[in-house]
Amino acid sequence: MPTPTKGPRLGGGPAHERHMLANLAAALFTHKSIKTTEMRAKRLRPVAERLITFAKKGDLHNRRRALGIIGDKTVIHELFTVIAPQVELREGGYTRITKLGFRKGDNASMVQMELVLEPVTPKKKSSKASAKTAPKAAAEEPAAEETAAEGAPVADETATEEVATEDVAVGASADDAPADDAAETAEKK
Incomplete structure (x- = not known):
């Protein structure tokens, strides 16, 4: 996982944060889009993009590395067989964060985080x-x-x-x- 940032963790200690990010990534890969707070989405982005990079490589070692982060085999299977071929030509930027506004209860900034599964169009030369x-x-x-x-x-x-x-x-x-x-x-x- 990426180096943890300084300051308070999301929801407790580093182990709790790691498990929470793994669960958010599993939900993202299962549903292709999740609604969460801005801070969680910003912390989730590098984890999710790293897992997609593992899936694009597709070998057994990378599958086991992804299983070490997300323990659910069905999510890993979907990541490697469904999501990886869709982002095969994309060189990065597998996720998109769209701001939605503020939550009613505690005024937390809410965002929609989704996978970018559209086909890549080649850029025209300058x-x-x-x-x-x-x-x-x-x-x-x-x-x-x-x-x-x-x-x-x-x-x-x-x-x-x-x-x-x-x-x-x-x-x-x-x-x-x-x-x-x-x-x-x-x-x-």
Whole structure:
């Protein structure tokens, strides 16, 4: 478990806190969402995320480590077989804490703690990363043209389009137009 914080424990001694956090984690894995106080949720988050990391590894040693924290085999089975595959691609942040307000009796800050089981969407690369990959992509294009040139003659389409637009802009004669049409039909073949 994570290093205990300084000051009073949640509900008594360190052993009681450890058992309480284990029970909260079991309830979280069973119900996928629990309502608790903010302090308990903040203390539970590292414990629950560590147990999910054990489950993602999935080997016998990590299953036994998780059983050492949560003694209930059914909860561990659900953690390893149901929850771990759902968060397999996620690299962290398996839990979400949402504030709900204050409890009526003692004005304690209440939160909803839930597992984040939505599929991960890959982030788009930033403009800096795309600028770095653009020269690499430009370097790969000539290599592709060389391999195509070995198999069959291929003309550059953009170059012929530019030449055609320049001829029209300059006022080319009618004799040049059939030559351009012949070049375009050769490219299509």
